Amino acid sequence: MAETGTRTPRERYRDQVRAEVKEHAREQIATAGASALSLNAIAKRMGMSGPALYRYFASRDDLITELIRDAYRSLADTFRAAAESGADLPGLAHALRGWALDDPQRYFLVYGTPVPGYHAPADITGIASEIMAVLLDASTELPADGSTTPFEVDLGAHRHWAGDHPAPPAALRRALTCWTRLHGVLSLELAGHFTGMGFDPAVLFDSEVADLTAP
Amino acid sequence: MAETGTRTPRERYRDQVRAEVKEHAREQIATAGASALSLNAIAKRMGMSGPALYRYFASRDDLITELIRDAYRSLADTFRAAAESGADLPGLAHALRGWALDDPQRYFLVYGTPVPGYHAPADITGIASEIMAVLLDASTELPADGSTTPFEVDLGAHRHWAGDHPAPPAALRRALTCWTRLHGVLSLELAGHFTGMGFDPAVLFDSEVADLTAP
DNA sequence: CGTGTTCGTTATAAGTTGTAACTCACGCGA
DNA sequence: TCGCGTGAGTTACAACTTATAACGAACACG
Known part of the structure; x- marks a missing residue:
């Protein structure tokens, strides 16, 4: 060795x-x-x-790319740590929100405005699917109702994006909507689009989490 | 005159x-x-x-601010035009998606990564509430179930952000979640986070729209 | 037909990224 | 322990950028 x-x-x-x-x-x-x-x-x-x-x-872009990689790595680690300490889907959601509020610009390094020409290195997309895998694990544990939409069937047919994760189609869809909905609230909150609106973004976030776990 | x-x-x-x-x-x-x-x-x-x-x-930032203003204005106009031609909530959603796909960077000018110190001029926030007003009108037309969550009550108490729009609390919440959920899907799609995943982002978008109109 | 506002120009200052060439010191092998 | 090579840090430089200042010329208006 x-x-x-x-x-x-x-x-x-x-x-x-x-x-x-x-x-x-x-x-x-x-x-x-x-x-x-x-x-x-x-x-x-x-x-x-x-x-x-x-x-x-090597260059300014090289430094930024490394910072993006670190940000991805940091999110994957907090996600993995939360999952290993027994967090369910709401637990992961709150871990995500805590991570985002801890350093908003780090969040935008991952999910912010992309530069048109930029393509992330392969290892970064690897970390991204690692994050998705944790989300899929948590989604699989939740009970699913019987109905299966055509979209879920389509999702199940192309599950290579999830690293061929053995999750039922409903769990695939749940993980996906979990991702998009939480990002929707967090992104707008961190960007300051809720400032001056009077309500507490945390309550809106929790409201979305509740909708997610019990549709 | x-x-x-x-x-x-x-x-x-x-x-x-x-x-x-x-x-x-x-x-x-x-x-x-x-x-x-x-x-x-x-x-x-x-x-x-x-x-x-x-x-x-006056400066580079001044030009960018003007482009941001134009982008807000453009979105508000397409929204208003869609509403005036009788579009319901799903109609507005598809108008939004069309507008976003037409020029992704224009979308990010409005909803993308903010510069930490930047504060938008007052007239821009005015256009933003104009956009929200259209969304609120469409949300009000949808039937609401009887139950009212504490969050909705809180929303109804601080409705000044909606220009004191006379919408029931449930409609306020529906407009808000409509905003965050559609932005969640669109933002990730435009940023390319779905590329290589095999599924059609339009179907995921429609799936969210369906969830929104009939919970 | 003047006259003054406004446009566009060059010159300049103070930044930025990035390369090239040169020193110098540190650590590794003999 | 002693050289010697690798790598670190330096200055100099090129080609950019934003932004201001000062100047000249053109144009609209009274």
């Missing part, structure tokens, strides 16, 4: 600098958005000159 | 140039995203030098 624990001092230093750069990047994104991320500004804050960062990240 | 029809030749020319600038900006946004919008590139395509555009738009 390769001794994964023993890294050369240079690798350790490199990892540390990369982590620090990403830390500053996250901070900058949280306060001014991803489009305002500046490698130069990060370098100055770290006390070194601009081009030095190109030793650690 | 002021003769609104007679504009000086300079005003007419100014409006024409502004419209042409926005046309190029929309095209640029559609192909590379709003963050890649460049005043310089627009100026070059129009055959004039960079700083000339500052006679027409």
